[in-house]
Amino acid sequence: MLYPAPMSEGISAGYLxxxxxxxxxGALAIVLYHLDDRLGLPFYFDNFYIGVDLFFVLSGFIIFHVYGGRIEDRAGYARFLWLRVARIYPLHFVTLVAFVAFQALTIEIGGSLAASIEPLFxxxxxxxxxxxxxxxHALNLLDGPSFNVPSWSISTELYTYVVFGALFWVGLIRPDRPFAVPILIAIGGFALMAARTPSFNAMHDLGFIRNMVGFALGIAARGLxxxxxxxxxxxxxVLQIAAIAMLLVVLAVPGRSAPYLNYTVPLACAVLILxxxxxxxxxxxxxxxxxLQWLGRISYALYLTHYMxxxxxxxxxxxxxxxxxxTGKAWQPWVLIxxxxxxxxxxxxxxxxxxxxxxxxxxxxxxxxxxSAASPRT
Structure with a gap:
């Protein structure tokens, strides 16, 4: 969950x-994206993967808001990482085991129903x-996405915490230094991605770089x-309308028609979150x-349980x-939404x-x- 900042920071209790x-x-967008991937919904659902970039930017904003300037020693860094593991690993583990059981049951049942699912294994x-x-599993070690596919972002997120937590610890990113290092990381990440692919929608291969870019821009947005x-x-x-308009353009244009257009998504997400x-x-x-507040509270569970x-x-x-x-024209795939x-x-x-x-x-x-180390809940 997201928690408001201390009142001493001059931010109201309703903040966030x-x-x-x-x-x-964003989590609901990913659900529809995967439904589209299986059944072929109207084309704009093809680009609903941008919900993941929304997560990455939002994560950078929140983590810097809560922990920026508070990881001052090894104990603080260790506690930060433990709290992040406690936040993301248990549900990842449970859904991984559930997917293994689901795969075994699918193969055992067989038939036409299983035939449409087994290629995904x-x-x-x-x-x-x-x-x-x-x-x-999302550090470019595998040939493709595996098991509970959405969990690739959990892999990249964990190691993004490792990197940025260390940068907080050594003082390269602080409340009074929120721009230089994150912007350099974002520019470098964009350049590395652009040299490899015209699409920003990377997962198990370049997903870590994608995550780092979004996280860095989230930090910069919090600094701004x-x-x-x-x-x-x-x-x-005006800023909200501009950001949403930018995202709608990405949704409305098929990726093959405008290579590199979705490289604007993390920037638009940063503007929207700010x-x-x-x-x-x-x-x-x-x-x-x-x-919508309830939807936000269950968003992590929605993200990891929906794929199966x-x-x-x-x-x-x-x-x-x-x-x-x-049968009939009324039974189009979109009725499953x-x-x-x-x-x-x-x-x-x-x-x-x-x-x-x-x-x-x-x-x-x-x-x-x-x-012990000062580290508020997130």
Missing amino acids: RSLEAIRGI AHNDIWSFLANLAVI HGLLPRPTTRTLT ACSHDRGGFCPILLLAP LVLIVSALYVAAVQHGVI PVIIAITLPVAHATHVWVELPARTFLRQWGRLLP
């Missing part, structure tokens, strides 16, 4: 609530399982927030609505069409309450054995 909702919207072997277990005077609501609204971070402006009243459900629902749909169980939402959201909520939160609390208690 809009960002919580944005994270939920091509990279799932003992080595990729161990890589997933060690959370190194601290330097700017209190903006007017009108200014925030513009919404005051909980004011044209779109914030919507973001502050209770359903999408595979099952899409395979059932394909089988039903092939066997004539459902409300179905998959109705299934994934309750599962995510239950997972968040019964798995994610208890596991995180348990690991945090073990973290008390580490040397």
Whole structure:
């Protein structure tokens, strides 16, 4: 979850609530992206992968907001990493084991239903399982995405914490130095990506660089927030509209028609997050609505549990069409959007309450054995 900054920093207790909702919207976009990947929805869903870049930028903004200037020694760095592991690893482990069981059951059942899913298991072997277990599966060590595919970003996120936590520790990035190093990292990352691929949508191969770019821009956005005077609501609204317009352009243009266009996505996400971070402006009243706040709270569970459900629902749909169980023009793939939402959201909520939160609390208690260091909850 996202937590407000201490009041001593001059930020209201309501700070970050809009960002919580944005994270939920990003997770829902990824659900629809994977449904599109299986069934072929209207073309603009092809680019809903930008929800991941929204996560990366938001993560940099929040982590710098909470930890920037507070990791001052080895104990602080160790505790920071432990708290991040406690935040992301338990649910990754549970969904990995669940996917192994799902794969075994699918192969055992066989038939036409399994035939449409089994090709997705091509990279799932003992080595990729161990890589997933060690959370190194998205560090360009495997030939393709494996097991619970969305977890590639969890792998890159963990090692992004390692890098940036170290930069906080040695003082290269501090509240009074929020720009130089992050901007250099972002420029270098953009250059490395552009030299390898015209698309910014990298995963198991260049995903770590993609994550570093977004995280760095999130830090820069948080630094800019601290330097700017209190903006007017009108200014925030203009920035929100501009950022959303930039993202809509990316969604509206097929990637093959405009190579490198999606390189603008992390920049647009940084502008959007900066513009919404005051909980004011044209779109914030919507973001502050209770359903979107709830969506933000369950977003991590939604992100890691949806993929298996999408595979099952899409395979059932394909089988039903092939066997004539459902016919007619009304049964287009897009009708599954409300179905998959109705299934994934309750599962995510239950997972968040019964798995994610208890596991995180348990690991945090073990973290008390580490040397104490000032590190607020995130």
